[in-house]
Amino acid sequence: MNVLILGSGGREHAFAWKISQSPLCSSLFIAPGNAGTSELGENLDIRVSDFESIRTAVLKYKIDFLLVGPEEPLVKGIRDFFESDPDLRNIPLLGPGSAGALLEGSKDFAKAFMQRHSIPTASYKTFNRGDYESATAYLDEIPAPYVLKADGLAAGKGVLICATRDEAKTELGKMMLESRFGNATNKVVIEAFLDGIELSVFVLTDGNTYMLLPEAKDYKRVYDEDQGLNTGGMGAVSPVPFADPSFMKKVEERIVIPTVNGLKKDKIPYCGFVFIGLMNVAGDPYVIEYNVRMGDPETEVVLPRIKSDLLELLSSCAQKKLSRANLEVDERCALTVMLVSEGYPGDYSKGREIKIQEKLNDSLVFHAGTKKNQSGMTVSDGGRVIAVTSLASGIEEAREKTYQSISHIYFDGMHYRKDVGLDLLKDYAAKK
Ligand code: AMP
Ligand code: GLY
Numbered sequence: 001m002n003v004l005i006l007g008s009g010g011r012e013h014a015f016a017w018k019i020s021q022s023p024l025c026s027s028l029f030i031a032p033g034n035a036g037t038s039e040l041g042e043n044l045d046i047r048v049s050d051f052e053s054i055r056t057a058v059l060k061y062k063i064d065f066l067l068v069g070p071e072e073p074l075v076k077g078i079r080d081f082f083e084s085d086p087d088l089r090n091i092p093l094l095g096p097g098s099a100g101a102l103l104e105g106s107k108d109f110a111k112a113f114m115q116r117h118s119i120p121t122a123s124y125k126t127f128n129r130g131d132y133e134s135a136t137a138y139l140d141e142i143p144a145p146y147v148l149k150a151d152g153l154a155a156g157k158g159v160l161i162c163a164t165r166d167e168a169k170t171e172l173g174k175m176m177l178e179s180r181f182g183n184a185t186n187k188v189v190i191e192a193f194l195d196g197i198e199l200s201v202f203v204l205t206d207g208n209t210y211m212l213l214p215e216a217k218d219y220k221r222v223y224d225e226d227q228g229l230n231t232g233g234m235g236a237v238s239p240v241p242f243a244d245p246s247f248m249k250k251v252e253e254r255i256v257i258p259t260v261n262g263l264k265k266d267k268i269p270y271c272g273f274v275f276i277g278l279m280n281v282a283g284d285p286y287v288i289e290y291n292v293r294m295g296d297p298e299t300e301v302v303l304p305r306i307k308s309d310l311l312e313l314l315s316s317c318a319q320k321k322l323s324r325a326n327l328e329v330d331e332r333c334a335l336t337v338m339l340v341s342e343g344y345p346g347d348y349s350k351g352r353e354i355k356i357q358e359k360l361n362d363s364l365v366f367h368a369g370t371k372k373n374q375s376g377m378t379v380s381d382g383g384r385v386i387a388v389t390s391l392a393s394g395i396e397e398a399r400e401k402t403y404q405s406i407s408h409i410y411f412d413g414m415h416y417r418k419d420v421g422l423d424l425l426k427d428y429a430a431k432k
Pocket of ligand 1: 161192289
């Protein structure tokens with residue numbers, strides 16, 4: 001099979017790493033990819049939302065399977081574009097059409113979907129841009145803290161948690177009156193705050209059958225002990241001790257099955273990943289958000305735990321034959337730590353030379369924001385630069401291996417969290 005992966009992050013490097021191991025993979029292309037993916041296949045200099053150039057490449061390289069990494073092309077309708085083109089229509093593509101991608105593309109749509117299908121989530125109200133007065137009146141009715149969400153995609157920055165009512169009103173004013181986040185705030189969702197521990201659950205579905213992939217916990221804040229700004233994710237662990245069979249049974253019965261069935265009832269064909277970000281509130285799962293793609297850096301711990309042929313699995317799903325596929329999971333723990341550029345998630349510099357010594361135990365090094373410069377040197381090219389993943393018998397062992405490997409990687413201004421996985425160890429200890 002000739003495979004094209006769209007995207008350029010650590011998630012896409014992890015996909016490329018796993019797919020390139022499949023005997024079914026003849027040629028691998030990544031658009032636009034990064035320095036890491038260029039070692040596994042051919043990078044194509046095409047932006048993920050440039051559908052015409054993607055079309056040209058798909059036909060030129062006789063692509064048999066297209067995997068869409070990030071949400072943007074899905075929300076912009078890459079599947080709809082393929083399905084309406086006679087030359088592309090029959091090429092298996094993994095990712096929902098624009099109707100299904102609204103689960104991520106519109107918070108208001110996702111909340112209404114959950115309400116319609118009785119899927120547990122925080123109570124909420126949606127306000128149109130002109131409704132600032134009623135939105136502030138709603139804030140007066142509900143207790144702190146306040147969760148404000150831009151309806152549309154806002155590069156992961158559209159959720160604000162405000163400790164006080166005054167702060168919430170100020171932020172709401174920026175969103176609704178000053179168009180902060182542009183069109184994404186044509187509508188704003190205000191919802192109740194959920195107090196608990198987060199979990200990322202990954203569902204692969206062809207619209208009929210579904211399969212649960214290994215779950216993960218993401219570390220979102222930039223500094224240790226969950227301090228500082230929210231990022232795309234600074235590290236991840238899989239499996240997650242509190243996601244035990246009884247909790248996962250609740251997740252499956254109350255959330256996963258109603259979601260897959262809800263899509264069917266609403267006549268929304270869906271073929272791809274559903275990433276459910278949920279909160280464990282005193283043992284009960286509530287959906288915080290849906291994403292229509294895999295998580296990053298969660299993919300960097302989920303894929304190393306999958307023993308099955310990933311290309312076979314994903315292409316079966318894309319051909320609506322998921323019921324024939326099987327999933328074999330490595331019981332070991334995978335832990336990843338993201339090395340980021342100083343200043344991220346704010347401003348940061350690019351082009352810093354990355355030095356990786358040979359001695360990395362058997363850790364996996366997934367490139368996120370990297371590229372080769374004109375002299376062929378690997379340099380930083382984003383806020384999140386490299387994810388280092390290790391597999392080991394437990395969290396403690398995986399932490400040791402990963403941090404040991406990180407000591408052999410260097411770039412100017414490199415920052416990373418030192419506490420990935422630690423809270424889960426404490427959780428373990430508290431239970432004992
Ligand atoms: P998102 O950008 O949608 O991933 O949301 C960013 C983060 O905001 C989530 O990962 C949660 O930590 C937090 N969050 C979102 N909604 C809620 C909520 N209702 N209660 C508590 N935290 C929330
Ligand atoms: N790590 C969270 C995300 O991919 O959205």
